[in-house]
Amino acid sequence: MSFQIGIASLVFLATMIVIFWRPKELNEAWPASVGAAIIILTGIVSQADVIDIITKIGSASLTIIATIVMAIILESFGFFNWVAARLTSLARGSGLRLYWYIQLLCFLMTILFNNDGSILITTPILILLLKNLRLKPRQQLPYLLSGALIATASSAPIGVSNIVNLIALKIVDMSLWAHTAMMFVPSTLGLLFMSFLMYIVLRKKLPKTLPNSSMDIEEFFFTKNFHPFKAKTSFETKQKRSKFMLKILVFVFIIRCLLFIASYLTIPIEIVAVLGSAVLLLWRWYHLRTSPVDILKKTPWHILVFAFSMYVIIYGLNNVGLTSLLVQLCEPIVNQGLFQASIIMGGLVSVLSNIFNNHPALMIGTITLTEMGLDPITLKTIYLANIIGSDMGALLLPIGTLASLIWMHILKSNKIKVSWKDYLSVTLIVVPITTIVTLILLFFWVQIVFSS
Secondary structure (H helix, E strand, C coil), X not given: CHHHHHHHHHHHHHHHHHHHHCHHHCCCHHHHHHHHHHHHHCCCCCHHHHHHHHHHHHHHHHHHHHHHHHHHHHHHCCHHHHXXXXXXXXXXXXXXXXXXXXXXXXXXXXXXXXXXXXXXXXXXXXXXXXXXXXXXXXXXXXXXXXXXXXXXXXXXXXXXHCHHHHHHHHHHCCCHHHHHHHHHHHHHHHHHHHHHHHHHHHHHHCCCECCCCCCCHHHHXXXXXXXXXXXXXXXXCHHHHHHHHHHHHHHHHHHHHHHHHHHHCCCCHHHHHHHHHHHHHHHHHHHHCCCCHHHHHHCCCHHHHHHHHHHHHHHHHHHCCHHHHHHHHHHHHHCCCHHHHHHHHHHHHHHHHHHHCHHHHHHHHHHHHHCCCCCHHHHHHHHHHHHHHHHCXXXXXXXXXXXXXXXXXXHHHCCCCCCHHHHHHHHHHHHHHHHHHHHHHHHHHHHHHHHC
């Protein structure tokens, strides 16, 4: 057993080091999959364990990939350019007003899709918008950073907006419906607090007046790309384009609502998600005559490999006794009372997320909770506190979440430099305070819900 403990610990640490280091832009799925292979080959995780892991992450993985596919389809329709043009118009030349519209956009995109999909949508939109406004790199950074923080943190209100949240829901046997009832209000209030706090920190760095756009990016995109199918859908005027885009957004919103209805009726939510993305693919084929093959190429399948591999590694740590050790350490904390337990456990997951990334941190925290024999309300409340630590507290460092890593990669590929100093100048102030405030709001909201 001591040999297996050493192997599992070494594999975990080596995997996390390579993921953060990313030599030659190595995709995070590679070190995770190599680590998982070692854990399986050494017998730390058995074949029966692998089947159990697939069962637990299968639904979450299909749901998340289906929503990311929807996000990719939106890009095909020119959604990015359309939104960038709308934001420019709504800002009406005010840099401060643009900040708030960006916050709203990033929140809504995560609610409609998921945090990884939201980063894949909003970051290119903001880069397109800010470059078209001819803002200097130092002027672009506050918008890009604040938008990314809100887009990532906005996965807290509803469990379906984050793959690791969905996996953890399966572990604690909690429905999307129950998660939303207990979490939406306190975490949304926490996000509002976070936006206002970031505004105070960044206000002096935001340009009060925006320069004029260098070109009409909406008109340029549609003129260049959509002439082949005007017989099917006319995009000759901005009004017609807006109507078309709104129809797509309404469809996505309906699919999102159906996920919660399915959860309430105990229907597998992945069925709704996959059918929704299939319908949107057919819609795109009808209008653009575009084969779905490009979706296969653009879909970030590595997210599934990463999630599965990390779960195998965490399962291995659990099998060699890590959970038992954590139960011994955490039980005295939980026994102090629900308020203290929520604050401390949420803070602990925040720290672990910033050291090891939120995927393994939340999985370890959730598995540990299920081993404590807690009553349902206590278990679910502390679990939701862990979610706040994983989704909000993990943002202290840019390596804390997979979405943050994706964001950094997108910026680097667009030759936009964000130093750790730039990142920490905001997060060191905003993230700890927001996390604590949201944890307190969660505790009092749970008291209100279960006392009524």
